[in-house]
Amino acid sequence: MKPGMSLTAWGVLAIAFGALGLPLACRRAAAQPPMAMHGEAVPRDVREMYDRGLQYLAGAQHEEGGWGGSYQGAGTTGMAVMALLASGEDPNFGVYSNHLRRALRSIIRQQDANTGYFGNSMYHHGFATLALSEAYGAVDDRDLWPEGEARDQRSIGAALELAVRGALTSQQGNPTSAWRYSPQANDADTSVSGAMLMGLLAARNAGIEVPDESIDKAIEYFTNMTSENGMVGYSGGFGGGFDESMARISIATLVYAISRRKDLPEYEATLKHLMQNLEKTGGGHYQQYTDYYQAQALFQGDIKSWEKWNKLLVRRLKESQLEDGSFTGQFGGETSTQLNLLALALNYRFLPIYER
Numbered sequence: 214m215k216p217g218m219s220l221t222a223w224g225v226l227a228i229a230f231g232a233l234g235l236p237l238a239c240r241r242a243a244a245q246p247p248m249a250m251h252g253e254a255v256p257r258d259v260r261e262m263y264d265r266g267l268q269y270l271a272g273a274q275h276e277e278g279g280w281g282g283s284y285q286g287a288g289t290t291g292m293a294v295m296a297l298l299a300s301g302e303d304p305n306f307g308v309y310s311n312h313l314r315r316a317l318r319s320i321i322r323q324q325d326a327n328t329g330y331f332g333n334s335m336y337h338h339g340f341a342t343l344a345l346s347e348a349y350g351a352v353d354d355r356d357l358w359p360e361g362e363a364r365d366q367r368s369i370g371a372a373l374e375l376a377v378r379g380a381l382t383s384q385q386g387n388p389t390s391a392w393r394y395s396p397q398a399n400d401a402d403t404s405v406s407g408a409m410l411m412g413l414l415a416a417r418n419a420g421i422e423v424p425d426e427s428i429d430k431a432i433e434y435f436t437n438m439t440s441e442n443g444m445v446g447y448s449g450g451f452g453g454g455f456d457e458s459m460a461r462i463s464i465a466t467l468v469y470a471i472s473r474r475k476d477l478p479e480y481e482a483t484l485k486h487l488m489q490n491l492e493k494t495g496g497g498h499y500q501q502y503t504d505y506y507q508a509q510a511l512f513q514g515d516i517k518s519w520e521k522w523n524k525l526l527v528r529r530l531k532e533s534q535l536e537d538g539s540f541t542g543q544f545g546g547e548t549s550t551q552l553n554l555l556a557l558a559l560n561y562r563f564l565p566i567y568e569r
Contacts, residue, residue, distance in 0.1 A: 258474055259527055259560045265538030266554045273314050273539075273547050275382035277567055280320030283445025287323045288408075290316050290553040291344030298565070299558035304352045314357055317348055321372045334394045339408030342380060345373040346415035347564050354548050370421075380409055384515030390430035393448075393464070402448035403438050407433060407464035407506070414471045415566045427474055435465050439479040443486030460499065462486055463506035470513035484514040491522045501542045501552040508556040513569060517560065526556060 243409050270293055274280060281289030294316045297309045320341050331341045354368045367375070383465055391401035393408040410431045411461050417423040437448040445461040456564040462483050469480035487510060504526060511519035530553055543547030559567055 229502055231355065237248055237269060245551070249383075255560050256527070256533060259557055262527075262530060262534055263285040263300060263532065263554060263557055263561075266540070267297065267309065267538075267563075269538035270296065270547070270554075271309060273492070274312055274315065277386035280316075280547045280551065282547045284544060284548050286333040287320045287331035287522050288334070288340035289551065290319050291337075291342075291546050292548070292555060295347055295564060296551050296554040296558065298347055298351060299555065299561055299564045301563045304348070304557075305356060313348070313352060314340060317323035317345075317352060317357060317369060318366075320344065321367055321369075322371055324367070324375065325379075326367075328396070329375035329377070330396055331376065333382065335396060335398075335405050336391050336394070336408050338376065338380065338396070339405070339410075341375040341411040342373065342412030343408075343415045343566065345369055345376060346419045346421070347566060348411065349373055349419045349421075368404040373416055373421055377413065377421055377423060380413055381424070384409075384427060384431065385545070389434055391434040400448060401434060403435065403445055403461050403464060403524040404447070406434060407461075407468055410435075410468045411471065411566070414468070419564060432468065432472055432474055432477075435468055436477065436479045439465055439483060443479075443484075445483065459487070459490070460492065460506055463510040466510035466514055467490040467506055470510070484510070488515055488518045491518060492525065500541055501540070501544065501549050502558040505552045508559050509567070512559045512567070516569070523559065529558065555558070 229252075259537055272282065274293070275285070279285055279290040280288075280293045294313060297313050297316075298304060300309070302309050304310060320331070331338045349369050352369060357363070357369065360364050368448070379396065380392075382389055383392060383398075386397065387393070387401060388399055389401040391406040392398070393401050393405055409411070410428070413423050413428065413431075417428070435445075438449075440446075440455045443462060444455040444457060444567075445465045446455050447458070447461060466470075466483040466487060468479065469475060471482070474480060487507065491542040507522070508519070508526065511522050530540070534553075540549045540553045542552075544552070556565060562568060
């Protein structure tokens with residue numbers, strides 16, 4: 214754990230955010246072009262906002278390759294990686310290719326070579342796993358490490374397999390078959406579990422072996438935490454504590470959709486709740502975290518509802534973006550900008566996890 218970064222600090226983010234051995238999979242094909250499903254161009258105002266945000270992140274990257282400010286770690290660096298990849302710039306030769314390689318090296322260097330754990334919190338582990346999944350097959354490993362270092366360093370695929378193994382080991386030791394801040398935790402919450410499950414689902418989509426049993430048990434945890442009216446509890450293992458948290462409702466909707474469980478009544482309930490409250494922000498201090506998940510949940514659930522909600526998002530972010538391209542918020546400029554860009558990234562649809 215980094216000096217000054219406690220589980221308590223990640224607990225605040227939690228409220229808001231709410232050994233090798235697996236076979237190495239084949240590389241994926243390139244993601245679909247932006248707006249390919251509807252044949253539309255990315256709106257100019259979205260492109261301009263996104264480009265300014267990326268320029269800010271490029272300038273804010275730390276010397277060792279990371280980002281994050283107060284929440285510095287593999288997970289926040291992973292969010293920046295996803296924001297860079299989502300722009301559609303060539304990850305190997307484009308304007309941000311060096312930033313991407315530095316960031317990926319930073320993530321891999323933070324990984325425990327024995328356990329696969331990225332440290333600080335299972336939040337970091339989930340978002341770092343998600344980022345490696347999105348980079349796998351897109352970033353050329355042959356150019357990842359400086360000459361002379363590659364022999365002693367893990368590739369993206371090897372680091373991803375190790376991260377998956379660490380996530381599965383943590384889940385297997387948890388009575389709820391889900392996740393909390395620590396990999397050794399005996400309880401769980403839907404915010405951390407959402408981050409972890411999205412990382413595993415992305416890894417599975419990338420071709421890494423993730424047992425169906427693991428996904429099924431995690432989804433069962435979410436169904437236990439979802440009420441009939443679509444509200445989602447925060448912590449525990451048998452529901453309760455339901456309130457109208459748009460972030461948690463969005464997380465549940467998203468994991469049901471990406472795990473291909475749209476047949477579940479719980480999915481229908483959470484999606485219905487989101488669709489009936491498109492103009493309700495409800496994020497408070499944690500608006501950016503809510504937007505990050507709500508954008509994906511609506512996009513996967515109902516494209517017309519996402520289009521309506523996205524217009525409101527674009528209007529709000531145009532009014533709040535600062536001159537240097539950053540956004541302010543509960544998480545500081547770097548992490549807040551990452552989250553806002555990723556909420557906008559559905560307009561591009563380059564990330565494999567953002568495809569429908």
